[in-house]
Amino acid sequence: MLKVVLFDLDDTLVDQEGASRTALLDWLPELGLGLDDPDELVTAWSTIAEDAFARYQRREITFQDQRRVRVREFLGADATDAEADELFSGYLSRYERAWIAFDDAVPALRRVRDAGLVVALLTNGDSAHQRSKLERTGLAEHLDVVVASDDLPAGKPEPRAYAAACEVLGVSPGDVLMVGNDVEKDFQGPRDAGMGAVLLDRHDRHPEVVDRIRTLADVPLAG
Numbered sequence: 001m002l003k004v005v006l007f008d009l010d011d012t013l014v015d016q017e018g019a020s021r022t023a024l025l026d027w028l029p030e031l032g033l034g035l036d037d038p039d040e041l042v043t044a045w046s047t048i049a050e051d052a053f054a055r056y057q058r059r060e061i062t063f064q065d066q067r068r069v070r071v072r073e074f075l076g077a078d079a080t081d082a083e084a085d086e087l088f089s090g091y092l093s094r095y096e097r098a099w100i101a102f103d104d105a106v107p108a109l110r111r112v113r114d115a116g117l118v119v120a121l122l123t124n125g126d127s128a129h130q131r132s133k134l135e136r137t138g139l140a141e142h143l144d145v146v147v148a149s150d151d152l153p154a155g156k157p158e159p160r161a162y163a164a165a166c167e168v169l170g171v172s173p174g175d176v177l178m179v180g181n182d183v184e185k186d187f188q189g190p191r192d193a194g195m196g197a198v199l200l201d202r203h204d205r206h207p208e209v210v211d212r213i214r215t216l217a218d219v220p221l222a223g
Contacts, residue, residue: 002196003171005112005219007143008180009123009130012200012216013105014137020046023094030090031075048073053124057155063126067092101137108216109142115221120145122165122178124155124185145169156182157189166195179219183209 010016021042028035035041049070056066068084071077079087112119119142123130127148134140145168149155152164166173173194180186181200187209190197198220199212206212213219 001175002117002177002221003175004118004120004169004177005221006120006122006165006169006176006178006190006195007109008178008182008186008200009121009133010125011181011202012102012179012186013109013121013139014099014101014133016099017046019095019098019100020049022098023091026094027091031087045070045074057124057149063129063150096132096136099133099136101139102216104216105137105139106142108219109139111217112219112221113142113144117221118144118169118171120147120165120169122147122149122156122161124149126150156185159189159193162190162193162195177220179213179216187211 007013024042024045025038052066052069055061056063067088071084071087072079109119121143125148127150130148147165147168152161154160176195178186178190178195178197183206187197187199199209201212
């Protein structure tokens with residue numbers, strides 16, 4: 001019996017990809033870098049960020065260290081920790097200003113709550129950082145429970161992440177529907193852990209996935 005709808009945050013409820021692109025392109029001139037090929041720069045930054053964040057998720061480096069890694073690798077700079085922190089702050093301030101919830105996010109959260117279900121969040125990342133994002137985007141008041149991976153034994157897609165989230169929620173995996181944009185972390189991982197899951201595929205990137213939706217308005221609440 002469905003009791004909880006468990007949402008991902010970045011690129012599910014909040015346009016993280018858009019915010020990152022906006023922040024990066026606004027930050028580069030401050031660094032003296034040109035914008036001759038912005039798409040290439042955005043791709044390079046995203047690739048470095050994903051790799052560094054994965055190391056953080058594996059507990060190899062701290063959350064702050066993964067930011068320093070991103071700056072050093074992207075700029076090819078042998079910066080001290082303090083220098084890297086200062087450089088990253090130029091990106092971070094712009095990134096935070098660019099945070100915005102998708103138009104379908106709040107209506108979807110309200111719809112789940114109105115159906116008598118628990119509205120919860122399972123996000124990989126630093127709890128304080130993600131909670132700040134929720135507050136800034138106006139999403140916090142629409143969530144009943146927020147679970148961040150730094151409060152868990154592991155992050156998505158490790159099975160321990162979903163088991164620990166269920167323990168926090170006080171439900172069994174079969175009572176939960178996971179909704180998110182990442183095939184491995186928000187779809188296959190939860191399913192392997194015994195949860196229900198649907199993939200949010202806003203940009204039609206995964207036509208091979210049968211159980212997918214294109215908008216949060218289509219989150220299924222029966223089950």
